[in-house]
Amino acid sequence: xxxxxKCKIVQKVWLNQDTVYMVLEAGSIVRDTCKAPGQFVxxxxxxxxxxxxxxxxxxCMEGEPEDTxxxxxxxxxxxxxxLAQRACGExxxxxxxxxxGFTMKPEGRYLLVGGGIGVPPMRGCAQYTMGxxxxxxxxxxxxxxxxxxxxRQECAQVLVATDDGTMGHHGFVDALVRQVLEKDxxxxxxxxxxxxxxxxxxxxxxxxxxxxxxxxxxxxMACGVGACLGCATPMADGTMKHVCKDGPIFPAEEVDxxx
Amino acid sequence: MPEYNRTWLPKAxxxxxxxxxxxxxxxxxxxxxxxxxGLDMSVTLAGMTMKNPVVVASGTFGFGREYGQLYDISxxxxxxxxxxxxxxxxxxxxxxxxxxxxxxxxxxxLQNPGVDAFIAHELPRLRDIDIRIIANISGNxxxxxxxxxxxxSAAGVDMIEVNISCPNVKAGGLAYGTRPELAAEVTExxxxxxxxxxxxxxxxxxxxxxxxxxxxEGAGADAISLINTIRGMRIDLKTRRPILKMNTGGxxxxxxxxxxxxxxxxxxxAVKVPVLGMGGVSNGRDAAEMMLAGATAVxxxxxxxxxxxxxxxxxxxxxxxxxxxxxxxxxxxxxxxxPW
Numbered sequence: 001x002x003x004x005x006k007c008k009i010v011q012k013v014w015l016n017q018d019t020v021y022m023v024l025e026a027g028s029i030v031r032d033t034c035k036a037p038g039q040f041v042x043x044x045x046x047x048x049x050x051x052x053x054x055x056x057x058x059x060c061m062e063g064e065p066e067d068t069x070x071x072x073x074x075x076x077x078x079x080x081x082x083l084a085q086r087a088c089g090e091x092x093x094x095x096x097x098x099x100x101g102f103t104m105k106p107e108g109r110y111l112l113v114g115g116g117i118g119v120p121p122m123r124g125c126a127q128y129t130m131g132x133x134x135x136x137x138x139x140x141x142x143x144x145x146x147x148x149x150x151x152r153q154e155c156a157q158v159l160v161a162t163d164d165g166t167m168g169h170h171g172f173v174d175a176l177v178r179q180v181l182e183k184d185x186x187x188x189x190x191x192x193x194x195x196x197x198x199x200x201x202x203x204x205x206x207x208x209x210x211x212x213x214x215x216x217x218x219x220x221m222a223c224g225v226g227a228c229l230g231c232a233t234p235m236a237d238g239t240m241k242h243v244c245k246d247g248p249i250f251p252a253e254e255v256d257x258x259x
Numbered sequence: 260m261p262e263y264n265r266t267w268l269p270k271a272x273x274x275x276x277x278x279x280x281x282x283x284x285x286x287x288x289x290x291x292x293x294x295x296x297g298l299d300m301s302v303t304l305a306g307m308t309m310k311n312p313v314v315v316a317s318g319t320f321g322f323g324r325e326y327g328q329l330y331d332i333s334x335x336x337x338x339x340x341x342x343x344x345x346x347x348x349x350x351x352x353x354x355x356x357x358x359x360x361x362x363x364x365x366x367x368x369l370q371n372p373g374v375d376a377f378i379a380h381e382l383p384r385l386r387d388i389d390i391r392i393i394a395n396i397s398g399n400x401x402x403x404x405x406x407x408x409x410x411x412s413a414a415g416v417d418m419i420e421v422n423i424s425c426p427n428v429k430a431g432g433l434a435y436g437t438r439p440e441l442a443a444e445v446t447e448x449x450x451x452x453x454x455x456x457x458x459x460x461x462x463x464x465x466x467x468x469x470x471x472x473x474x475x476e477g478a479g480a481d482a483i484s485l486i487n488t489i490r491g492m493r494i495d496l497k498t499r500r501p502i503l504k505m506n507t508g509g510x511x512x513x514x515x516x517x518x519x520x521x522x523x524x525x526x527x528x529a530v531k532v533p534v535l536g537m538g539g540v541s542n543g544r545d546a547a548e549m550m551l552a553g554a555t556a557v558x559x560x561x562x563x564x565x566x567x568x569x570x571x572x573x574x575x576x577x578x579x580x581x582x583x584x585x586x587x588x589x590x591x592x593x594x595x596x597x598p599w
Contacts, residue, residue, distance in 0.1 A: 002328045004288040004567060050512050050565055051358050079358075095567065220356040220502070222363060222564040225325040228318065229341070229370045230356035232349075240349045240370060245325070259352070 036101025037124025045079035056121035072120035108188035115194025142167035309336035316560030337391035362512025424462030424487035436462035439474035527553020543576020
């Protein structure tokens, strides 16, 4: 079942210059539509933007009188700028949760890999396997690092990589994935969200060590529910799948990485 | 559903001097309106009677599965299904979507499971719903249109919409829609192989749309639908790449509405067959305006992406407008514009 509803903003925090952490009162959304970590909500961003903006769910929280949903987004254009200017107490038009989410076992132990604004969606996975999973988080620079405290509380281990070496490992996350898997490949799966080149290199390492890998894909989207067929992403078998309905999470081996 | 733990939350930022917005009156995105006494919402499009004049446009509503999870689609007059081709098509590479001021570009490229898969897997479910089914078809040759018309007539759709105006495929498509003699040839072939009414969907990407409209009417079209999308382009300033992988695409949404109203008005005045008007219709006011311009019925398209409830809200709002204007039949709006 899909739900569209008005959600009140109850908390808003700037995590850095461009990134906003926002908590919404979710009405029945969590109860009715939450399947798994990795899903997204589709938010109407004012009258100035025709299309909604798909934003990954960072965390769901059971609450009174309503459950709440945390989202994290970066200012990237008119829609997200508008969203970033909203204040606590205002209402957003939210459609969701949409998409499939990661296929996870509650007793599993996962290697979670996030890059940049691909970090927040991994937090749901960390919470789902509270304290058992390992997180590898990549950022451009130390100043862009977000949600580290959350992951440190919710994961067995947190490793950080920055492109410029200002925090943690100097380089990309796939080097850390290799480091971890070389010592210990006993993970149920590698779960990753971030830019496509990062996902591809993470998948290549996971494949090398024989660990299953699921990735969260991104594509420009209109309807969010599978009706417009806009957010096509090519599969290795030559077919097109749709990020909104078939994804955003795909088994890495099904994705056409050369497209 | 996973069980989430309560977790650490960052402290909320305080916003001085900004008033919280009022709580909305209702959390319900849409509450179905009651029928209005003494108002007949039904319309007849080329012999096909619909319970109201609101249809959902091809390519914006899939086969009705997705939005059918949000509301009862039998509230609508009809559904134009996603454009069908003789064989399955995977469509164009992504990005296929670019936002524009009050609209969007798409270059989906007729991704669909093929006409046979539609008949086998989608049509039986749709036929169980009390809604008129319009099958939208695209072919590479007039013969392909004919074959599809035969199959779909036999399978029991209510009407066939012949798409001669898709801007996103290389063969056929738009080429048929911009040359009157080719448009007529396709129409004749479709009519010859159909036992249900045939409607031809026109492209706005022409100098004189009435020329094409008269050509397809002359070839036997039972109705005309317009407009398909207007060709457009967006470019990313940083990468200097077009946003769409196909470079150009079709513009839809409220941005095209005035163009659509003008073209519906021109075509309605140029032909005798009924017109299904579309292009940027987002609410009941737009629908009424499109009908005044000469449309017998209207399609809601891209508006669904901004508000999934747009089609059903349009039905309710249109009824409200008709009642306020003292009409007993919504069809009294059709062509009732008073031009200067």
